[in-house]
Amino acid sequence: MKKLHRGLYIGRFQPYHLGHSKVLEVIVGEINEVIIGIGSAQESYHQNNPFTAGERVLMVSKALEEFDIKSYIIPIEDVHCNSLWVSRVTSMVPPFDVVYSNNSLVVELFRDSDVKVVKTPLFNRMMYSGSMIRELMLAGKEWRHLVPDSVAGVIDDIDGTGRIQRVAGSDKEF
Amino acid sequence: MKKLHRGLYIGRFQPYHLGHSKVLEVIVGEINEVIIGIGSAQESYHQNNPFTAGERVLMVSKALEEFDIKSYIIPIEDVHCNSLWVSRVTSMVPPFDVVYSNNSLVVELFRDSDVKVVKTPLFNRMMYSGSMIRELMLAGKEWRHLVPDSVAGVIDDIDGTGRIQRVAGSDKEF
Amino acid sequence: MKKLHRGLYIGRFQPYHLGHSKVLEVIVGEINEVIIGIGSAQESYHQNNPFTAGERVLMVSKALEEFDIKSYIIPIEDVHCNSLWVSRVTSMVPPFDVVYSNNSLVVELFRDSDVKVVKTPLFNRMMYSGSMIRELMLAGKEWRHLVPDSVAGVIDDIDGTGRIQRVAGSDKEF
Amino acid sequence: MKKLHRGLYIGRFQPYHLGHSKVLEVIVGEINEVIIGIGSAQESYHQNNPFTAGERVLMVSKALEEFDIKSYIIPIEDVHCNSLWVSRVTSMVPPFDVVYSNNSLVVELFRDSDVKVVKTPLFNRMMYSGSMIRELMLAGKEWRHLVPDSVAGVIDDIDGTGRIQRVAGSDKEF
């Protein structure tokens, strides 16, 4: 039994990439069970948020097969009000003992609610970042080496690259 | 009887202009009935969305008098979630056989729902565009030649030019 | 030119029936143009609200062909707050000079906003009522003589009777 | 490889009980992977919806340990509009080939969206029902024999019986 039983790791996973795997490699050594919270779950078909929550659940689920840990994967929709967000997360996931995030706002909100938060390190942010991968997809360049093979498969099954290219810049005007 | 019975043409109509008329001239040759979906219906009194849905219904209704076709004019509010938008549209308008739009996101969303979509051509986008007309209004320059006379009348009745000038840039700070 | 130019008649039209036609016969003599507001537009697939807004637009549109009057048919979604409802209606429809309704709350809300309201008479409420017609549909009894023929056609096209019977009582428990 | 790859089973699980297990015993023979959709995820601390989505995720997760099947457990919040519900579900979960439900409305909504639905049988509805179990909890009677042992443990950990008794009937008046 490790010191902390269950940890919550929150991200948007647009898409899941090898940077997330690096963080998980650290986390799994510290806890018995991991909850993956998929943030901004209501967003999709947008240049910055191309994939639905369900598609991201599938990516994370495939990626987690490489880790030997009990897991829960939970979509979390935004609320219009930052001060309600911690309560929303808490009501949607099983009880947890620690939160992992590299996002300053997430850290601030959980700390003000007296929840233990660990700021995760960034692994090669230049290479492993969702926005970088979406840029590569948009430009028609190679991105598959930045995500696990199983995740690349999920993205290819739904023609994710084509989707990003088609919806880019189109949300403002009918 | 034409090949397709009822078509849906979606726009924001902020305001309705002669570019919309050009598209409708093509559409009315292909269908028996047209549904005009007024997008972002909840927006108004904003520099980019100055007119209420009701004011836009009136503009479109006046403009359609020039066409000999059975029509439905339906305001459609945005949803916070792109993946729900097709369902929202479908529940708010009569059944339709084809969608007309020049917006890439609209095309992508309907195609992924297996709805027939026709990408409409753009007619002189430099002249006939809502954002151009709003710019002219804001600058106090002439814009009436870019919309049907009846639509200019609707806009003048509500002092649309004055409204754009008064609300421009004012939504950010009290 | 009649005394009042444009009137707004609000109902739920679940479904449109001959009682609505009786009211419209009176209204069309008093105004030049009529706006039909379809209330609770967001409700559907429920025992008390079986039809979508789009299906109700189609019913009303067919029924209005019997009247020689310029018309607008506008779905209106509920707001969670009665005190915002008049503003919502006003923003979604063209300007109007009078409201027709037999609903006490609608009358009260518009009167408190200094809008002219006429309480419509009820024509044979026992026979011509949406709830009565839904009861008959649910029980598998005859209801077609209570609606215009064209409306019965719309309902039959979507198997409205079957839908009411299938969804009755089913919204409470999965 | 079974005939259908991935199935979606939707319920409220307030709480998970042995009737759900009976349904799952049938389902796991027909599909390779199961998605459990936890309906009305936003509801909690109410006599009819005592448990948060996160608490229900934990119950279902414990119960699924008895089955040898790949699973996804996804909270699904209600939408205010039945006609949007299928889209919401579809966007929140991985792609699926069949839906299992004994709820008539769920069946109707998915069928109208051309999704394959199987109506699940009811196993001893008198004994195995969420409302029955909540009644027993409220009355302080024995209910643990109606749920898996692991689920009883989850409920006892959060004093679920006490919670139901304390919030019963209290939502109407401050």
Added chain:
Amino acid sequence: MKKLHRGLYIGRFQPYHLGHSKVLEVIVGEINEVIIGIGSAQESYHQNNPFTAGERVLMVSKALEEFDIKSYIIPIEDVHCNSLWVSRVTSMVPPFDVVYSNNSLVVELFRDSDVKVVKTPLFNRMMYSGSMIRELMLAGKEWRHLVPDSVAGVIDDIDGTGRIQRVAGSDKEF
């Protein structure tokens, strides 16, 4: 300086009555400042919630003139989700040290958030109750002896009795 600095007293105040005054008489002896939270602030023009939040602010403000205590009067809208309600309240009012309520759900929600809650006594619940006063208003019977004179004045200024009688039972059908 009293033991606890600032207390929050939550009610719906539909309308404010002498039972509320009795509770306040006790509370003011225990704290230096009182926050009055006006619950279900979004509700109005309904038989059970006739008065707007603003009208209730005025009632409470008049009634508090009888007490010598620093006060804050804050409308609080409901959230669709009980588990977010404590966070909503906390974000809308100044920091507080204790909550006063006689509502079991309010007590349960604050206790689960580790906030100190005091269950207020009921003073002659048969006479001093909002629902009783609304019943009397609806029946056209005398109710003014059950509220402070200043509150009766506020209600008479807006013809509160007339409003209840006019909107009673009218929210269900157009």
Added chain:
Amino acid sequence: MKKLHRGLYIGRFQPYHLGHSKVLEVIVGEINEVIIGIGSAQESYHQNNPFTAGERVLMVSKALEEFDIKSYIIPIEDVHCNSLWVSRVTSMVPPFDVVYSNNSLVVELFRDSDVKVVKTPLFNRMMYSGSMIRELMLAGKEWRHLVPDSVAGVIDDIDGTGRIQRVAGSDKEF
């Protein structure tokens, strides 16, 4: 008795500063009672909206102690629709005879609703502005001379400067 009884002054107060005091000095000479509407009440923990509504209520309440006037301090959440905003404000605050604002949109919306609006003068906008003060806080420079001492105390109690620095720029990516 002054000419106008009750005035509404709306601002975001992120944070309250001496420019607001200058406006109030003018206002209190014209009315008997003042309502302070705290706009965008739902926003907090954001670089441009760091403080919760409750924290801003406290700031305004402290600042008003310098003025000898009966006051009401009411948080007002945004609505997604400008055309509903006046109704929302009106339902949340006591009746008022005049609105004070320097925001063009607020002035336009109230004027179109036939409410008397006075555009407030700006006092040294370069120094006395919320955005300027937030910039100073973010940069770790001195800001306390721009707000009343009592307000500086409220901000220091919650480590407002630290909060702005920690959440700055962090809302976009997990």
